[in-house]
Amino acid sequence: MANFVKVGKVSDIKDKQMKSFQISGKTILISRFGGKFYATDEKCTHVGGPLSNGKLSDNIITCPWHGSKFDIKTGSVVEGPAKTPLKTFEVKVEGEDLLVNLQ
Numbered sequence: 001m002a003n004f005v006k007v008g009k010v011s012d013i014k015d016k017q018m019k020s021f022q023i024s025g026k027t028i029l030i031s032r033f034g035g036k037f038y039a040t041d042e043k044c045t046h047v048g049g050p051l052s053n054g055k056l057s058d059n060i061i062t063c064p065w066h067g068s069k070f071d072i073k074t075g076s077v078v079e080g081p082a083k084t085p086l087k088t089f090e091v092k093v094e095g096e097d098l099l100v101n102l103q
């Protein structure tokens with residue numbers, strides 16, 4: 001069942017940028033690419049590197065610790081050492097508000 005929670009504003013994140021938000025005890029990373037928003041866990045699935053300090057290039061985020069690459073659209077691992085995909089969350093835009101489905 002959907003549980004959309006408001007996390008911020010569309011204007012908080014420019015295209016090709018990302019930002020982390022604290023919601024209900026979780027840290028979620030929202031990335032903006034091609035005019036769309038994608039939400040994933042903020043911690044790398046390797047050993048917990050802070051992806052918000054990583055690099056976003058198109059739809060690929062690179063972990064700052066050991067260089068794992070993930071696709072922000074699907075959470076899948078593009079390049080290791082990480083093996084486990086990132087958890088993804090559905091994002092909805094309502095007017096100026098960004099909402100994330102925490103389920």
Ligand code: FES
Binds near residue numbers: 044067
């Ligand atoms: S913690 Fe992200 S690659 Fe190691």
